[in-house]
Amino acid sequence: MGLQQSKEELLHQQVNYGNVDGIRTLRGQGAGLEWIDKEGKTPLMLACMRPDLFDVAKVLIELGANVNAYRPGSHCGTALHHAAKKGLQQTVHLLLSHGAANPFIPNDDCNTALELAREKGHVNVVRAIEGRLSLFCGWMRENYAPAFLDAIAPQFMTRKIWAVILPREVRTPTRLLKLELAIYPELQASKPRAVLKLWKCQIEQPKLNHLTLPLSFLTKEQKYNAAM
Incomplete structure (x- = not known):
């Protein structure tokens, strides 16, 4: 019989499934929002990597997720790094408008979110970040x-x-x-x-x-x- 999963791990799974109601329920039961998976990603970081999870990212921020959480490691950083790298313009706007207060911070590869968007050719994200800053x-x-x-x-x-x-x-x-x-x-x-x-x-x-x-x-x- 396997180990019982924590509420935080279950919430992370619900993010992956895009289950907003499940996230709200677990949060109401006291689940934290900063649990880290084996790849070093918080629930919000995971949501900011996929266009289909935009509404999930909104809910996580609404529930109190830390938009400026930073995780070390190659190809990691903040949620803004992930959204910029994936070219998710709408998610980038969401993060910047909800207190992603330090878009100049580099990840462990010494790249800012803007530099990642430039390198990946995501023109709309580049213009979005530059327009904000x-x-x-x-x-x-x-x-x-x-x-x-x-x-x-x-x-x-x-x-x-x-x-x-x-x-x-x-x-x-x-x-x-x-x-x-x-x-x-x-x-x-x-x-x-x-x-x-x-x-x-x-x-x-x-x-x-x-x-x-x-x-x-x-x-x-x-x-x-x-x-x-």
Whole structure:
């Protein structure tokens, strides 16, 4: 006769089955929500790996599951890491809107949720995370002409790019915020063409997605003008 399963293990199984009523019942009987399976995943992490378990993820969060729980190990991390890696845009929105407060945290493979989404080619997830975090995102024009042509006909030597300015850490009042500028060749690109570190930049009164953010911090070799 096998060992009797705990309420926590039974709840984890109900997550796998997509049984919302069973989850609510077990929670009402005192089952915890942070039980870890042999692969190191909590119930919420499991729910955030499958599109068919979106409603289960909502219920788990409603019942008090920790959206910021972190599990060590290769390919692990937080629930946001799992959702981003799988390309689950709706689940990513759910986690970010319910307190996934540190999307900059790397997993044990040194990847953030955004980096995983970029690497896997999940464009919608990349745009969702950047849209939530960015100080600026929008179309700009890149000047790629040699200096002498730039002086003669600058309007013919530019191309549209999608630019995003992101913080690289949670903002604190005691230190300067580190920023990076990600440049994409087009809106549907998941991987940036270039990422420029803006460690020494200071932006006063930043506004989310504000299209008139001054770009005077760029070097002469990086001429970016707001698109008309």
